[in-house]
Amino acid sequence: MLPACVGLVPFGLVCGVGAAAAGATIWGALGMSAIIFSGAAQIIAAQLLAVGAPIAVIVLTCFVAGLRFLMYSAAIAPYLRPLPPRWQQALAFLLTDQAFAAAIRRFDAGADPRAGGLHFLGAGFALWFFWQITNIVGYFTGNLVPASWSMEFAVPLCFVALIAPHFRNAPTIGAGVMAGVAVVVLDGLPMRLNLIAAGIVGIVTGTVLELAKDRWTRR
Amino acid sequence: MDATLKIWLVILVVGALNYFSRLSFIAFFARRTVPPLLARALRYVPVAMLTALIVPMLLPGPPLEVPFAPSPKMLAALVAGIVAWFTHSTLKTLVAGMAALWLLQALAARIG
Numbered sequence: 001m002l003p004a005c006v007g008l009v010p011f012g013l014v015c016g017v018g019a020a021a022a023g024a025t026i027w028g029a030l031g032m033s034a035i036i037f038s039g040a041a042q043i044i045a046a047q048l049l050a051v052g053a054p055i056a057v058i059v060l061t062c063f064v065a066g067l068r069f070l071m072y073s074a075a076i077a078p079y080l081r082p083l084p085p086r087w088q089q090a091l092a093f094l095l096t097d098q099a100f101a102a103a104i105r106r107f108d109a110g111a112d113p114r115a116g117g118l119h120f121l122g123a124g125f126a127l128w129f130f131w132q133i134t135n136i137v138g139y140f141t142g143n144l145v146p147a148s149w150s151m152e153f154a155v156p157l158c159f160v161a162l163i164a165p166h167f168r169n170a171p172t173i174g175a176g177v178m179a180g181v182a183v184v185v186l187d188g189l190p191m192r193l194n195l196i197a198a199g200i201v202g203i204v205t206g207t208v209l210e211l212a213k214d215r216w217t218r219r
Numbered sequence: 220m221d222a223t224l225k226i227w228l229v230i231l232v233v234g235a236l237n238y239f240s241r242l243s244f245i246a247f248f249a250r251r252t253v254p255p256l257l258a259r260a261l262r263y264v265p266v267a268m269l270t271a272l273i274v275p276m277l278l279p280g281p282p283l284e285v286p287f288a289p290s291p292k293m294l295a296a297l298v299a300g301i302v303a304w305f306t307h308s309t310l311k312t313l314v315a316g317m318a319a320l321w322l323l324q325a326l327a328a329r330i331g
Contacts, residue, residue, distance in 0.1 A: 010309070010310075010313050011309070022226070023222055023226075024226050025223060028223060028226040028227065028230070031226075031227065031230040032226075032230055035230050035231070035234035036230060036233050036234045036237060037234075037237070038237055040268070040269065040272070041233055041237060043272070044272065045229050045230075045233060049225070049226060049229065055225060055228055055229060055232070058229050058233070059229065059232050059233055059236065062229075062233045062236070062237070063233070063236045063240075064264070064268060065264070065268040065269075065272075066233075066236065066237045066240050067240060067261060067264045068261060068264045068265050069237065069240035069241045069243075070240050070243050070244065070253070070257075070261055071253075071258070071261040071262065071264070072241070073240065073241055073242065073243045073244040073245050074243075074244035074252070074253045074258070076245065077244040077245045077249060080245055081249065085246070088242075088245050088246055089242065089246065091245070092238065092241040092242040092245050092246065093238060093241065093242075095241040149321075150317075150320055150321075150324070152276075153276075153292060153295070153316065153317065153320055154313060154317070155276060156272075156273040156276040156277060156292075156296055157296070157299050157312060157313050157316040157317070158309065158313070159269040159272060159273050160273060160296055160299045160300050160303055160312060160316065161299070161303045161308070161309040161312035161313065162265065162269060162309075163265060163266050163269045163270065164299075164300040164301075164303035164304045164312070165303055165304055165307050166265070166266055167266075167300075167304065171263070172263070172266055175263040175266050175267045175270075176266045176267070176270040177270075178267075179266070179267040179268070179270040179271045179274075180270045180271065180273075180274040182271070183270075183271040183274050183275060184274060184275070184278070187275070194271075195268075195271050195272065198267070198270075198271035199264075199267045199268040199271045200267075201267070202263060202266065202267025202268070202270060202271065203260055203263045203264060203267045204260075205263075205267075206260075206262070206263030206266065206267065207256070207259050207260045207263060210259055211259070
C-alpha cells in the first residue's frame, strides 16, 4: 500500500498544478480529483481546458483514455459477485490502476469475498483520500517552483513510468510507436483532436498486430 | 460559456462516464464476459493514449517542425523510459528523468 502511495505523490501534485494552470478554482480542482479520480483523465481535461477545446472533445478524449476501466471492471467482477449491490457500487467508484493491482493480489491469495472486499474498500479509500491531499498541495504550490526547474516535465515522466514496463512485445511496441507518430503527423487537426485520433490508431495497431501474431504462430 | 461552469460540466460528465466504465462489468454486464476482440483492444488503451499524450510534451513547439533535432526532453524521456523498463518504479523514473533533463539543459546552455 505504502509504495503505491509514494508513487502517487508526484502524479497527484502534477494534476493539482494542471488544474491551477487550466484556471480552475480550488473547488474545481478538488472536484476534478474527487469526482473524476483518474490522473490521466485529469491531466487530459486540464490540458484541453487550457487550450479552450469544446466540452464534447474533452469528454470524448477522457472517455477513450478511461476505457481501460472496462478491462479492470471485467477482471475484478467475478470476485465482487458475492457482495451486496451497494458494496459493488461503492467499490466500483474506487477502482483505479493501483487499487485494482492491490485487490487482485489479495483475491488471488484466496481471501473470502467479504475480507477481500473490505481490503479493497480500505485500500481504495486510502488511495482516494491521499489523492485529494496531493492534488490540493499541487494546486497551491505549483507556481512557487521556479520555471527554470522544468517541473512540468514530471507529467510525461509519470506516464513514461506507467507505460514503459509494458514495452515487451511487438504489438505493444507497435501500438506505442504508431500512436506517437500519428499524434505528430496529425498535429494540424483542430482542438487537439490529434490526441484521440492517435490513441485510436495505436489501439487498432496493437490489436491488428496481436491478431496477426496469433495467426502466424498457429501455422 | 462561463469558465467555471465549463469546468464543472467537464467534471460531472467525465466523472459519470468514468464511473460507468468502472461499474460496467461489475453491475450492468455482470452476467456477460468481455467479447474477446474487445478484451484485446482494451489492453492497448493505456499504451496508445498515454504515448499520444507524452510525445507532444517532449517536442519543441508549437508549431511542430519536422524533422526536428533531438531535444533535451526527448533524450531525458528516453533515459527515464529505460529506467522504468528495468525498475518498474515511478520514483526512480522521475529522479532519473529530471536529473537527465537538468544535466542535458546545462550541457546545451554551455555548448550554446
